[in-house]
Amino acid sequence: xxxxxxxxxxxxxxxxxxxxxxxxxxxxxxxxxxxxxxxxxxxxxxxxxxxxxxxxxxxxxxxxxxxxxxxxxxxxxxxxxxxxxxxxxxxxxxxxxxxx
Amino acid sequence: xxxxxxxxxxxxxxxxxxxxxxxxxxxxxxxxxxxxxxxxxxxxxxxxxxxxxxxxxxxxxxxxxxxxxxxxxxxxxxxxxxxxxxxxxxxxxxxxxxxxxxxxxxxxxxxxxxxxxxxxxxxxxxxxxxxxxxxxxxxxx
Amino acid sequence: xxxxxxxxxxxxxxxxxxxxxxxxxxxxxxxxxxxxxxxxxxxxxxxxxxxxxxxxxxxxxxxxxxxxxxxxxxxxxxxxxxxxxxxxxxxxxxxxxxxxxxxxxxxxxx
Numbered sequence: 001x002x003x004x005x006x007x008x009x010x011x012x013x014x015x016x017x018x019x020x021x022x023x024x025x026x027x028x029x030x031x032x033x034x035x036x037x038x039x040x041x042x043x044x045x046x047x048x049x050x051x052x053x054x055x056x057x058x059x060x061x062x063x064x065x066x067x068x069x070x071x072x073x074x075x076x077x078x079x080x081x082x083x084x085x086x087x088x089x090x091x092x093x094x095x096x097x098x099x100x
Numbered sequence: 101x102x103x104x105x106x107x108x109x110x111x112x113x114x115x116x117x118x119x120x121x122x123x124x125x126x127x128x129x130x131x132x133x134x135x136x137x138x139x140x141x142x143x144x145x146x147x148x149x150x151x152x153x154x155x156x157x158x159x160x161x162x163x164x165x166x167x168x169x170x171x172x173x174x175x176x177x178x179x180x181x182x183x184x185x186x187x188x189x190x191x192x193x194x195x196x197x198x199x200x201x202x203x204x205x206x207x208x209x210x211x212x213x214x215x216x217x218x219x220x221x222x223x224x225x226x227x228x229x230x231x232x233x234x235x236x237x238x239x240x241x
Numbered sequence: 242x243x244x245x246x247x248x249x250x251x252x253x254x255x256x257x258x259x260x261x262x263x264x265x266x267x268x269x270x271x272x273x274x275x276x277x278x279x280x281x282x283x284x285x286x287x288x289x290x291x292x293x294x295x296x297x298x299x300x301x302x303x304x305x306x307x308x309x310x311x312x313x314x315x316x317x318x319x320x321x322x323x324x325x326x327x328x329x330x331x332x333x334x335x336x337x338x339x340x341x342x343x344x345x346x347x348x349x350x351x
Binding site: 138139141142171172173175176178179182183186 | 298299300301303304306307310311
């Protein structure tokens with residue numbers, strides 16, 4: 001199942017809720033303000049790391065660029081995608097669940 | 101040589117989940133989703149009404165909105181329970197209704213099933229997530 | 242727009258549903274019914290009172306399919322069917338009976 005998280009984990013529970021219920025083998029895309037969740041050294045890092053063991057974690061590149069997040073600040077095990085890659089994921093997994 | 105085109109819509113039954121994640125009066129989500137559930141009940145689909153995060157507060161007992169001048173819509177969930185009972189009693193229709201609450205969200209808010217206006221199945225996060233993965237359509241937040 | 246009943250003015254919307262449901266009285270129901278071309282019988286009152294009880298409990302007016310099912314549960318199959326209810330309220334049992342009962346228009350009712 002494809003999950004979208006577009007809120008900062010420091011403002012909302014969207015990431016936490018998503019990671020809590022998403023079964024192993026899920027795909028999780030961080031976009032918009034959600035991209036802060038996959039940067040190194042934050043209070044959310046341990047949760048992302050644990051999730052990356054069972055699920056595929058993606059981040060939308062244009063949203064990293066917009067927020068000035070250098071690629072070396074993105075956590076290992078997170079796959080960067082562009083809009084085309086995003087569309088491919090939707091085609092592969094079907095309608096996503098948006099954790100608003 | 102014309103062949104009659106038959107649209108067979110009888111018996112198309114999908115799994116719909118209505119996912120409630122917002123508290124009742126601060127935003128319009130809760131009421132909108134509830135109205136969506138009541139309207140779509142006419143289409144006789146497999147329906148799961150699910151509560152997690154602050155959505156659990158929607159079905160907290162004892163709501164009183166008089167001083168707010170807003171409608172207390174928590175009694176409307178009684179219709180959801182009625183739809184569920186009808187689905188169970190109706191032998192002509194193979195349809196399943198479930199009302200589920202994610203255990204971790206409920207407990208994090210200091211609530212237990214006795215605090216809720218609905219008779220719910222309490223599911224741990226993993227089971228709740230597995231149920232989400234079985235849905236054809238998830239509506240809500 | 243308003244109904245006049247027993248010297249009181251009771252506001253309604255452009256479709257005739259009263260604005261404040263706490264202003265409903267039985268004489269008012271009679272007046273709304275007359276406007277709808279309905280002569281209230283015991284059978285009509287049974288449905289109208291049922292709707293008011295339903296609304297008190299659930300805070301919502303039932304859609305017609307829900308009404309039919311609920312009436313069937315309470316009064317039996319000879320009353321819980323579309324034909325019986327449409328004979329009493331030809332323009333739609335949920336819509337017309339709700340108006341007479343002083344309730345808002347049912348959700349999902351066009």
